[in-house]
Amino acid sequence: MAQAPVNVTVTGAAGQIGYALLFRVASGQLLGADTPVRLKLLEIPPAVKAAEGTAMELDDCAFPLLSGIDIYDDPRQAFDGVNVALLVGARPRTKGMERGDLLEANGGIFKPQGEAINAGAASDVRVLVVGNPANTNALIAQSHAPDVPAERFTAMTRLDHNRALSQLSAKLGVGVADISKLTIWGNHSATQYPDIFHAEVAGKPAAELVDEAWLTDDFIPTVAKRGAAIIEARGASSAASAANAAIDHVHSWVNGTPEGDWTSAAIPSDGSYGVPEGLISSFPVVSRNGAWEIVQGLEISAFSRLRIDASVQELTEERDAVAGLGLI
Numbered sequence: 001m002a003q004a005p006v007n008v009t010v011t012g013a014a015g016q017i018g019y020a021l022l023f024r025v026a027s028g029q030l031l032g033a034d035t036p037v038r039l040k041l042l043e044i045p046p047a048v049k050a051a052e053g054t055a056m057e058l059d060d061c062a063f064p065l066l067s068g069i070d071i072y073d074d075p076r077q078a079f080d081g082v083n084v085a086l087l088v089g090a091r092p093r094t095k096g097m098e099r100g101d102l103l104e105a106n107g108g109i110f111k112p113q114g115e116a117i118n119a120g121a122a123s124d125v126r127v128l129v130v131g132n133p134a135n136t137n138a139l140i141a142q143s144h145a146p147d148v149p150a151e152r153f154t155a156m157t158r159l160d161h162n163r164a165l166s167q168l169s170a171k172l173g174v175g176v177a178d179i180s181k182l183t184i185w186g187n188h189s190a191t192q193y194p195d196i197f198h199a200e201v202a203g204k205p206a207a208e209l210v211d212e213a214w215l216t217d218d219f220i221p222t223v224a225k226r227g228a229a230i231i232e233a234r235g236a237s238s239a240a241s242a243a244n245a246a247i248d249h250v251h252s253w254v255n256g257t258p259e260g261d262w263t264s265a266a267i268p269s270d271g272s273y274g275v276p277e278g279l280i281s282s283f284p285v286v287s288r289n290g291a292w293e294i295v296q297g298l299e300i301s302a303f304s305r306l307r308i309d310a311s312v313q314e315l316t317e318e319r320d321a322v323a324g325l326g327l328i
């Protein structure tokens with residue numbers, strides 16, 4: 001019997017990331033070359049027409065795996081029966097906006113989306129939040145979906161992971177495929193900590209191949225501030241690389257991570273590595289049998305501890321701020 005299509009809901013479908021993402025989902029790169037998909041696109045009313053234009057282009061690709069496209073401006077309809085939810089649409093920070101205003105505006109998006117996921121999602125739903133502030137938006141959505149297992153809500157730090165791989169490979173003159181066991185810890189923000197202390201380059205410890213000054217003055221700030229550097233250069237935030245990372249995240253989650261390596265994802269903490277339980281924080285993770293597991297037993301040096309704690313502190317403050325606004 002032919003496989004039933006997987007329902008993939010993409011919010012912010014008419015945006016930049018949406019445009020770079022949808023064609024790859026429809027071509028089979030998200031879930032695999034044997035898995036048909038049905039796209040459910042969510043947009044705000046003024047952007048529905050643009051989403052319709054993107055849907056026309058998707059039709060024109062004649063993707064064999066694309067079994068249909070529906071466009072909605074109502075989250076309840078968009079998340080009905082959803083198996084994979086890619087929450088991309090978010091309220092960007094605009095001039096004069098304080099951090100609290102940004103969190104409140106995004107609460108207005110992610111609270112109803114969490115409620116709609118709770119009301120209608122399929123029992124195997126997996127949620128990836130891309131829209132910023134991604135970790136805290138994921139926490140908001142999760143807190144309004146009490147009937148969905150908490151671990152199904154994740155936020156994206158795979159772009160940071162890929163950026164770290166790329167920076168280290170350029171520094172050492174090796175291919176990215178030679179590098180394993182890199183980790184992004186904490187928040188998808190400038191406080192994140194890209195950690196090479198367990199990383200290996202063709203089986204050798206990566207930390208022995210670079211000096212500490214490069215790590216502190218170059219690698220860590222370059223990876224952590226890469227999003228801002230892209231905005232400065234492009235005049236718009238990363239789109240294709242963000243879409244690519246979303247594809248990588250879900251593909252790894254569904255299909256598993258390779259033996260002998262791990263990746264990074266922001267998932268609800270179970271208290272591992274001193275990260276308060278429930279915070280959606282980035283960890284070294286593997287995916288086994290379709291579920292993320294935090295890699296256990298890594299030794300954390302004082303150098304790393306300081307940086308992990310700083311990013312986790314920021315996440316705690318964001319959680320407290322949205323709690324204060326009644327959003328969780």
Ligand SMILES: NC(=O)c1ccc[n+]([C@@H]2O[C@H](COP(=O)([O-])OP(=O)(O)OC[C@H]3O[C@@H](n4cnc5c(N)ncnc54)[C@H](O)[C@@H]3O)[C@@H](O)[C@H]2O)c1
Nearest residue numbers: 012014015016017042043047089090130131132156159242
């Ligand atoms: N986690 C990461 O690594 C990462 C990387 C890059 C960008 N981002 C973030 O991803 C988000 C999207 O980026 P973009 O470049 O596509 O932005 P964009 O402005 O081009 O597109 C966002 C889209 O979301 C839509 N939208 C707004 N509110 C919505 C709602 N309530 N429901 C459905 N759609 C809604 C808008 O109409 C717009 O079409 C931003 O928050 C950006 O900061 C995250």
Ligand SMILES: O=C(O)C[C@H](O)C(=O)O
Nearest residue numbers: 132226227228230237238
């Ligand atoms: O959209 C942004 O603020 C930056 C983005 O999160 C990125 O890391 O590229």
